[in-house]
Amino acid sequence: MPPPSDIVKVAIEWPGAFPKLMEIDQKKPLSAIIKEVCEGWSLGNHENFALQNADSTNFYITEKNRNDIKNGSILRLTTSPSQMAGQLHERIQSSSMDAKLEALKDLANSSRDVTFAQEFINLDGISLLTQMVESGTERYQKLQKIMKPCFGDLLSFTLTAFVELMDHGIVSWDTFSVAFIKKIAGYVNKSAMDTAVLQRSLAILESMVLNSQDLYQKVAQEITIGQLIPHLQGTDQDIQTYTIAVINALFLKAPEDKRQEMAHILAQKQLRSIILSNVIRSPKPINDEMAHQLYVLQVLTFNLLEDRMMTKMDPQDQAQRDIIFELRRIAFDVECEPNNSGSIEKRKSMYTRDYKKLGFINHVNPAMDFTQIPPGMLALDNMLYFARHHQDAYIRIVLENSSREDKHECPFGRSSIELTKMLCEILKVGELPSENCHDFHPMFFTHDRSFEEFFCICIQLLNKTWKEMRATSEDFNKVMQVVREQIMRALTQKPNSLDQLKSRLQNLSYTEILKIRQSERMNQEDFQSRPILELREKIQPEIMELIKQQRLNRLCDGTCFRKISSRRRQGVK
Known part of the structure; x- marks a missing residue:
């Protein structure tokens, strides 16, 4: 037994x-x-x-x-699967439309099972379905006026069965003809198409692009961003999800030299604003699949920054050096001096003084600060954007810090470089999107230059936190750690706009961060265990007495305080 x-x-x-x-x-x-x-x-x-x-x-x-x-x-x-596959293979070729429709419905349902799928594929069932799509649908389209619902269902179940069979990964996507691709693309490009047919067609195009570089080229010739955008302006979230999935697939598989070009097309077609108004701000809640596709689009968009992030500055490139001159000019409202104005030594001394005020590490040749990758030239791009588009805030930060004591100034140049590197790490610039992540941020869809605007908000936060911490140059890394925590906590709250991000960061001051840290430490299970509580109660009187004695001793011994006189700085007791 x-x-x-x-x-x-x-x-x-x-x-x-x-x-x-x-x-x-x-x-x-x-x-x-x-x-x-x-x-x-x-x-x-x-x-x-x-x-x-x-x-x-x-x-x-x-x-x-x-x-x-x-x-x-x-x-x-x-x-058995083999018997069922044989029967359905025969039934879907019936001359009766009703019988064919029922057979395709059964096939679409049965094809989810890999055991059945293998048997049907062995009968060359995939080729039969593609032939029906390529040539058979013309015959059905002639009947469309008198049997429109039947035609839509017939094509829908045919494409559903095809998608289910292909999802098992038994047949290579490279085997399909241009005629089949054109037919599927045609269903997507039609202004009025059955919803189920449109969904399946978009799903097929996405899989083609993702699974074959050769098919990517063929699909890209048949489908344009402009033809996909109308599908985002409807109210069906499933259609919108499939549409963004196709855009992501085209984006992901585009050759390096085509991605920037495609990004330019996306910007021209105002894709971001359409997604914002029709998807993100739609009354319908965003489901997990849509959230994932928006996350993928967000990652792919930020990955366009990777090239600049990994590009070192060439200290001999005059165009790049002119950007640094522009930063100096905006900050100090100076014109570039002609070559014959003053001695070379005098000009060098003046430049060195100004570059020091701008907070560069290398005062003599600040171009060397941008040879570290990451963040490379991306940091300089951010600094120039801040100086041009938020000029008042830029000038205030530079002049405010250049008037402080040397050890208390917050170096704008060094801070911008490290902050850019930090933001790239937080947003995972250069990394491929995760298959199971849904972590998209609505605020990044509210501005065409969202990364640069994000930087502008964060560099002002860094300067504010530096003052709150009364930091010195030795505290630079500590300040950056606090700023990272402030940014991460604000992002966790998923602000809907950049203005909302500013508001959240305003509420996350250094004092508030200390309170949060203390609260989290105290709420940890270890700190609430009975032995810890008993020990705390036992030693608290002794600790309080020790603090009291230390304060009294400090008062008796005296100390030095900084006092600013009208003539000079001096320490008095």
């Missing part, structure tokens, strides 16, 4: 008969079990039968998955 662990108690159904309760020995061949079940109902040719889960999946039981059967499961005796 087999051990109890190898026995599974199940119920087996057969149409027109009472379910049969039986014990299945998992060590026994599946064919022998099926033969035993068939004999119990006096059915011959047991090789034409199979067991199937009697749930919504209807998946076949095979030697590979039979160990998933649990006690109390309900199974169904049914036609």
Whole structure:
């Protein structure tokens, strides 16, 4: 007798008969079990039968998955996968539209099972479906006026079955003809198309692009961003999701030299504002799949910054050096001096003084500060954007810090470089999108230059935090850690706009961060355990007395305070 662990108690159904309760020995061949079940109902040719889960999946039981059967499961005796595949292969070629429609409906449902899919594909079923799409649909389109719903369902179930069969990864996507691609693209490009057909067509195009570089080229020739945008302006979130998925696929598979060009096209077509108004700010809640596609689009958009992030500045490039001159000019409202104005030494001294005020590490040749990658030239791009588009804030930060004591100034140049590097790390610039992440930020869809605006907000935050911490140059890394925490905590709250981000950051001052840290530490389970609480109560009086004595000693011994006189700075006691 087999051990109890190898026995599974199940119920087996057969149409027109009472379910049969039986014990299945998992060590026994599946064919022998099926033969035993068939004999119990006096059915011959047991090789034409199979067991199937009697749930919504209807998946076949095979030697590979039979160990998933649990006690109390309900199974169904049914036609074997090979028999079912043969029957459906024949039925979908019926001349009767009603019979064909029912067969395609059954095929779309059965194709989710990999066991059935393998049998149907072995009968060259994929080619049959593609032929029906390429040539057969013209015949059905002639009947479209008198049987429009039937035509839509017919094509919908054909494409659904195709998608389900291809999702198993048994057949390569490279085998499809240009005629088939054109037909699928045609369904997407039509202004009025059945919703189910449009969904399946978009799904097929996405899979083609993602699974074959050769097919990417062919699909890119048939589909433009302009043709996809109208699908985002509707109200069907599934269609919108599939549309963004196709845009992401085209973006992801585009060659390096084409990505910037595609980004320019996306900007021209105002894709961002359309997504913002029709998807993100739609009354309907955003589901997980849409959130994932928006996250992917966000990542791919930020990845366009990777080239600048990994480009070192060439100290000999005059155009790049002119950007640094521009930063100096805006900050100090000076014109570039002609070559003959003053001695070379005097000009160098003046430049060095101004570059020091701008907070560069290398005062003599600040171009050297941008040879570190990351963030490379991206940091300089951010600084120039801030200086041009937020000029008052830029001038205030530079002049404010240049008037402080040397050790208390917040170096704008060094801060901008480190902050840019930090923001690239937070947003994972250059990394491929994760398959299971839904972490998109609505605020990045509210501005065409969202990364640069994000930087402008954060550099002002850094300067504010520096003052709140009363930091010196030795505290630079500590300040950057606090700023990172402020940014991360603000992003976790998912602000809907850049203005909302500013507001959240205003509420996350250095004092507030200290309170949050203290609260989190105190709420940790270890700090609330009984031994810790007892120890705290026991030593608290001793600690308080020690603090009291230290303060008294400090008062008795005296100390030095900084006092600013009208003539000079001096320390007095």
